[in-house]
Amino acid sequence: MKLFASLTSPYARKIRIILAEKGLPFELVVDSPWEVNTRIPSVNPLGKVPALLTNGGEVFFDSPVIAGYLETLNVSPHLLPREPIEAVRVRQIEALADGITDAAVAMVLESRRPEAKRSDDEIAHQTGKIGRALDELERRATGRHWLHGDGLSIGDIATGAALAYLDLRHPDYDWRAAHPALAALAARLFARPSFIDTKPPVG
Ligand SMILES: N[C@@H](CCC(=O)N[C@@H](CS)C(=O)NCC(=O)O)C(=O)O
Helix, strand or coil: CEEEECCCCHHHHHHHHHHHHHCCCCEEEECCCCCCCCCHHHHCCCCCCCEEECCCCCEECCHHHHHHHHHHCCCCCCCCCCCHHHHHHHHHHHHHHHHHHHHHHHHHHHHCCCHHHCCHHHHHHHHHHHHHHHHHHHHHHCCCCCCCCCCCCHHHHHHHHHHHHHHHHCCCCCCCCCCHHHHHHHHHHHCCHHHHCCCCCCC
């Protein structure tokens, strides 16, 4: 398998963490969709990372689809429950976490616009999404070791990737203070080799 990814993409990191947790061998093809000579559009028409080329020559994107594909390989640990409705519940947690990442990325892009074109309303709009989604994840994390069931799931991994991205790109945003259960979950996740080995380079 080949994973096309940039080293800072939180969505790609989610997939790299899943691959590491499962011990699946893959070749990492580092490519940034923002570079002029990027080859990503020839792999994924949407021009986004991550994209996964399977051993059978099929390409899967985007990250929830890749995560679903990796589960079909039937390699433990299983990161989605076998019961279909429970799997949907884990995917709901993943969607919440990915939504935090989407809003955090949108804020980064907004902050890179020329100052005169930057919109405080847009920043407030995205910050609102992050705050509400964090509150919902905190509610789900309270009193539990994992966000769903009694083992690590795609929901925990997506949440860890989103929280780490907040730390990377919005270091002044103190999400831990009002979300102690998420802070504890993040501390446990960040200590795992799969998270340590996929830390984005600084800068
Ligand atoms: N929903 C997608 C989001 C992927 C995404 O937006 N990736 C960013 C990098 S962090 C990207 O490739 N952006 C390039 C672009 O939007 O043109 C997923 O979960 O894979």
